[in-house]
Amino acid sequence: MTQLTSSTTTGGSLLDQMRFVLLNGQYLPGEKLRPDHLKLSFGVSAGTMREALLRLVGEGLVEVEEQRGFSVPAASLARLAELTKLRAMIESEGARLSIQNGDLEWEARLNAAHYKLSHIEQRLNDSASKPELIPFWTRADNEFHEVLVDACGSSSLREMRSNLFHRARQQIVACDPNFGFRTETVPEHADILHAALARDAAACELAITAHLSSFQNALNVEPLNKSS
Amino acid sequence: MTQLTSSTTTGGSLLDQMRFVLLNGQYLPGEKLRPDHLKLSFGVSAGTMREALLRLVGEGLVEVEEQRGFSVPAASLARLAELTKLRAMIESEGARLSIQNGDLEWEARLNAAHYKLSHIEQRLNDSASKPELIPFWTRADNEFHEVLVDACGSSSLREMRSNLFHRARQQIVACDPNFGFRTETVPEHADILHAALARDAAACELAITAHLSSFQNALNVEPLNKSS
DNA sequence: TTTGGTGGCATTTTCGAAATTATATGATAA
DNA sequence: TTATCATATAATTTCGAAAATGCCACCAAA
Numbered sequence: 001m002t003q004l005t006s007s008t009t010t011g012g013s014l015l016d017q018m019r020f021v022l023l024n025g026q027y028l029p030g031e032k033l034r035p036d037h038l039k040l041s042f043g044v045s046a047g048t049m050r051e052a053l054l055r056l057v058g059e060g061l062v063e064v065e066e067q068r069g070f071s072v073p074a075a076s077l078a079r080l081a082e083l084t085k086l087r088a089m090i091e092s093e094g095a096r097l098s099i100q101n102g103d104l105e106w107e108a109r110l111n112a113a114h115y116k117l118s119h120i121e122q123r124l125n126d127s128a129s130k131p132e133l134i135p136f137w138t139r140a141d142n143e144f145h146e147v148l149v150d151a152c153g154s155s156s157l158r159e160m161r162s163n164l165f166h167r168a169r170q171q172i173v174a175c176d177p178n179f180g181f182r183t184e185t186v187p188e189h190a191d192i193l194h195a196a197l198a199r200d201a202a203a204c205e206l207a208i209t210a211h212l213s214s215f216q217n218a219l220n221v222e223p224l225n226k227s228s
Numbered sequence: 229m230t231q232l233t234s235s236t237t238t239g240g241s242l243l244d245q246m247r248f249v250l251l252n253g254q255y256l257p258g259e260k261l262r263p264d265h266l267k268l269s270f271g272v273s274a275g276t277m278r279e280a281l282l283r284l285v286g287e288g289l290v291e292v293e294e295q296r297g298f299s300v301p302a303a304s305l306a307r308l309a310e311l312t313k314l315r316a317m318i319e320s321e322g323a324r325l326s327i328q329n330g331d332l333e334w335e336a337r338l339n340a341a342h343y344k345l346s347h348i349e350q351r352l353n354d355s356a357s358k359p360e361l362i363p364f365w366t367r368a369d370n371e372f373h374e375v376l377v378d379a380c381g382s383s384s385l386r387e388m389r390s391n392l393f394h395r396a397r398q399q400i401v402a403c404d405p406n407f408g409f410r411t412e413t414v415p416e417h418a419d420i421l422h423a424a425l426a427r428d429a430a431a432c433e434l435a436i437t438a439h440l441s442s443f444q445n446a447l448n449v450e451p452l453n454k455s456s
Numbered sequence: 457t458t459t460g461g462t463g464g465c466a467t468t469t470t471c472g473a474a475a476t477t478a479t480a481t482g483a484t485a486a
Numbered sequence: 487t488t489a490t491c492a493t494a495t496a497a498t499t500t501c502g503a504a505a506a507t508g509c510c511a512c513c514a515a516a
Contacts, residue, residue, distance in 0.1 A: 045501045050469090471505090
């Protein structure tokens, strides 16, 4: 396994570790996260543990109730649908702006991110199940969607996209035994890439919505709300 | 001043206090927020102070850099424009869903929220400047926009709206000597209310976009991006 | 059986200080 | 004068323990 963190401080790398395990379903939805217990697993003090949990609350990956401590957010298909819909809105708008503003260098980075992603997806497709690849796929998927909106010129939008991605991911690993991977994912990502490189904002928006909503359908959820 | 907090714990009420002062421009954009200094103003320990700041980071009202401490986010018209645009997207969608799902009780609450808001705005309109009313106006404005999306059925969207409102508010108090209040605000809020009560989602979306974008124009910023 | 209270235990919250790391100051050499 | 390095100061990070609070089982009274 490659190095998981780039942080120098204890709390920084702890945060990265916690994020990783939360995004890979190590803890069950609704489970309580007690600093006093967790400190044993991570080898830090309860205070540092509390600080990391507090930061994760800000990212929406952990919930906290006053005087009642921390817990893993409950998971449901309804919540996943909410987050996916917001993702579709934010990413569509971000991609639209990126297509408007992005330069050649952006296209190159998008290409690179898609190349990495499709490489991993190929390997996931080949053999029935390679659970050890999922973390790499998650990272590559996130990076592709990140680069897609990277030239949008709005750091607030980028922040929000990252936040939504992680929160949706957490729901997915709790709801889907396949961790969200499907064979259809491969051509869908390709569609997004090609629409973006062709500078076709409308097609790109369609491809993104199709990608996220086909994913919803696979989980037997109502499709994304169509405009009335 | 009425009671500012409903929290029982020290940290909880401290968080409310800090949020209040940050949203009212007590600290300058870019200013460093040192727990050791702030603890004197608020009468708590540095650790508790740190915890409150950490939570505010999660809300986007404070920034933190590893090994370099906390600071007030920089303010600029560009950043305000970003946040306002996201607000428009999120609130339009939330209002659309509320109009779809909201019942009579929702209409009643929206009416009540608008009544309170318009009452305060009337008083702000009458006399040239009543800076002591601004906090009340801010709260009423937030509550109106909150109720507007309250029946949307997506708690994620509600969370996000609240977050964006506060972050935008922080930018406004830093950029606008009038704290964002204009006489045009009054009819704009009324338009939103009437469109919502008439269950006219398209008109409501238009009214929201007009409201937020006319505000942008007043600050001499480029108008919100029109769909290409 | 149910209701209301009481005590003990686990957890959360808060604090103050030690350890680590950045930042500013000033001295020395090129 | 400029650059580099050591030193001193200030700030952040981390810890362990004390105080406050919630939770739960148990008992008594109705």
